[in-house]
Structure formats: C-alpha cells, structure tokens
Amino acid sequence: MGILKQNEAQWQERLIRLRWACHRTHNELNKPLLGFLENVYPSLEMGEQFAFERLLSAADHDILQWLKGKQLPNDQGIVTILALIQQAS
Secondary structure, three states: OOOOHHHHHHHHHHHHHHHHHHHOOOOHHHHHHHHHHHOOOOHOHHHHHHHHHHOOOOOOHHHHHHOOOOOOOOOOHHHHHHHHHHOOO
C-alpha cells in the first residue's frame, strides 16, 4: 500500500474512532461534538486535534458544564476547543 493510501486509511480509522467517541450518554452533547468533528476538526492543527481528543476523554457531566460556561477545564487546549465548538454550534 502506498504512503498516501496508508495515510488516508489511518485518517479514516481515526475519524471512525472519534465519531464513536462523540456519541455520548448525554444526547445533548452528540450534535455539537459530531458537528464539530465533521465540520471543523479536519481543518485544525495537530495540537488542536489532540486537544479535541483530550476533551472527548472527559466525563459527559464535565463537558456539559464546560460548554455551558459553568466551569472551565485546566487544559488551555480544551478551553480553545470549547470556544470553537460554541462558535460552530
């Protein structure tokens, strides 16, 4: 398999994994997270992509609090991603 095809295959596998991670038990998180993944994530720099992935590892309750502005995470990268999610929604 050529490098480009391998990279494309890896990218597609990553997106599948991230789509799965965007499906949350709190249904109100699904739309903003999936929308961000589909519409904004591909254009992010690598560091921002990693910050989004760190966000997805957080508990639903925490993500809800962050998106509602009731709390902020200690991770500045996640803070940036939250602002981008709110802009995109």
